[in-house]
Amino acid sequence: MPHKTDIKSLNYNELVQYVESINEKKFRAAQLYSWMHEKLAESYDEMTNISDKLKNTLKEDTLYTSLKIVKMQESRIDGTRKYLFELYDGNLIESVFMKYHHGNSVCISSQVGCKMGCRFCASTLNGCVRNLLPSEMLDQIYRISRDTNERVSNVVIMGSGEPMDNYDNVIKFIELLNSERGLNISQRNITVSTCGIVPKIKELADLKLQITLAISLHAPNDELRKTMMPIANKYSIAEIMDACRYYLDKTGRRISFEYSLVKGVNDTKECANELIELVKGLNCHINLIPVNPIKERDYEQSEKNSIKNFRDMLERKGINATVRREMGRDIDGACGQLRQNHIDENSAI
Numbered sequence: 001m002p003h004k005t006d007i008k009s010l011n012y013n014e015l016v017q018y019v020e021s022i023n024e025k026k027f028r029a030a031q032l033y034s035w036m037h038e039k040l041a042e043s044y045d046e047m048t049n050i051s052d053k054l055k056n057t058l059k060e061d062t063l064y065t066s067l068k069i070v071k072m073q074e075s076r077i078d079g080t081r082k083y084l085f086e087l088y089d090g091n092l093i094e095s096v097f098m099k100y101h102h103g104n105s106v107c108i109s110s111q112v113g114c115k116m117g118c119r120f121c122a123s124t125l126n127g128c129v130r131n132l133l134p135s136e137m138l139d140q141i142y143r144i145s146r147d148t149n150e151r152v153s154n155v156v157i158m159g160s161g162e163p164m165d166n167y168d169n170v171i172k173f174i175e176l177l178n179s180e181r182g183l184n185i186s187q188r189n190i191t192v193s194t195c196g197i198v199p200k201i202k203e204l205a206d207l208k209l210q211i212t213l214a215i216s217l218h219a220p221n222d223e224l225r226k227t228m229m230p231i232a233n234k235y236s237i238a239e240i241m242d243a244c245r246y247y248l249d250k251t252g253r254r255i256s257f258e259y260s261l262v263k264g265v266n267d268t269k270e271c272a273n274e275l276i277e278l279v280k281g282l283n284c285h286i287n288l289i290p291v292n293p294i295k296e297r298d299y300e301q302s303e304k305n306s307i308k309n310f311r312d313m314l315e316r317k318g319i320n321a322t323v324r325r326e327m328g329r330d331i332d333g334a335c336g337q338l339r340q341n342h343i344d345e346n347s348a349i
C-alpha cells in the first residue's frame with residue numbers, strides 16, 4: 001500500500017475532505033473528480049483548469065495511478081483485445097476487452113496473481129503478489145476505454161485474482177464505477193466471480209447490491225472439487241449453496257455458476273446428473289466453459305460432443321445453461337497466460 005494518498009480511489013466526499021485538508025476550495029474536488037473519472041485523464045498534466053501550483057502539490061502528495069500498455073493483442077475473428085499492463089511499481093496485470101451485441105465488456109484483474117491454487121488456472125502459478133487498489137481496477141477500464149475510443153457498458157471481475165480476497169478494495173471499486181459522477185456503470189452490469197469464500201459472499205449479500213454473483217463451481221461434489229480447487233478443503237459445496245441462497249434472498253439476483261469442462265474429469269453424465277440435483281429449484285444460470293489448457297498442467301478440453309451432451313442434459317431438466325463463446329480464440333488463451341508467458345520469456349533471458 002503506497003504511503004501517499006491514492007487520489008483516484010477516493011469517492012467524491014473523501015476527495016472534498018482531502019482538497020479542504022490541503023487548503024483548497026471545495027469546487028476543486030469537482031474539477032479533479034471529473035478529470036479523473038469522466039475525462040479519464042492519465043496524469044495531472046492533462047488537467048487544463050488546474051493551476052501549476054496545485055498540480056505540483058498534488059504530484060508531491062498523492063499517488064496518481066495510471067497503466068502503461070506493455071502488450072496488446074487483438075483478435076482478427078471478433079475484435080477481442082487482451083492487454084498486458086504495467087502498474088506503478090512494475091508489476092504486471094492483464095485485462096480483456098470484448099465486443100458483444102449488448103455492448104462492450106471489460107474483464108478486469110483484482111490482484112497481481114492469485115493465492116488460491118486452482119489446478120487449471122495460469123493466474124495462480126506464481127502465487128499472489130499483492131492486492132490491486134480500487135484505482136488500479138478502475139484504470140483497467142479507463143485505459144481500455146481511451147485506447148479503443150469505445151464506451152464500456154459491462155464489467156466482469158473475472159481476470160486474475162480472487163476478488164473476495166481483496167474484498168474492501170473491490171467494494172470501493174464498485175462504488176466508484178457505479179458513481180453518477182464517474183462512468184456510472186449500472187450495478188446490474190457488473191459481475192463478480194469467486195471461487196467460493198463463504199463468509200465474504202454473505203457479507204456481500206448484506207450490502208444488497210444489484211451486481212451479479214458468479215461462483216466458480218467446476219465440480220458437483222466436494223471430492224472432485226478438492227482435486228481441482230484447494231479452496232474446496234475449506235468450504236464445502238453445501239456451505240457455498242447455502243451462501244448462494246442467502247445472496248439470492250437478500251438481493252433477488254439470479255446466481256451464475258461457472259463450470260469449466262475438463263476432459264474425463266468433470267464432463268461425465270454422472271457429473272451432469274449430480275449438478276442437476278445440486279442446483280434444482282435454485283434461480284440460477286450455468287456457464288459451461290470449455291477449459292483453456294495451460295502448458296504447466298495436464299488438463300485437456302472436453303470433446304465438442306461431451307460439451308453438447310452435458311448442456312443438453314441440463315437443459316432437458318429445465319436448467320439454464322449456455323456454453324460460453326470463446327472470445328479471441330486466435331490470441332493468447334487462458335486468463336493469466338499473457339502475463340505468465342511474458343514473465344517466462346523475460347526470466348529466460
Ligand SMILES: C[S@@+](CC[C@H](N)C(=O)[O-])C[C@H]1O[C@@H](n2cnc3c(N)ncnc32)[C@H](O)[C@@H]1O
Nearest residue numbers: 120121158161162193194195216258291292334
Ligand atoms: C480467473 S478466475 C477470477 C475470479 C475468481 N478468482 C474465480 O475463480 O472465480 C475467473 C474464471 O476463470 C476460470 N478459469 C481460470 N482458468 C481457466 C482456464 N484455464 N480455462 C477455463 N476457465 C478458466 C475460473 O475457473 C473462473 O471461473
Ligand code: SF4
Nearest residue numbers: 114116118121124161
Ligand atoms: S480460478 Fe480464480 S481463484 Fe482459482 S486460482 Fe484462478 S484466479 Fe485464483
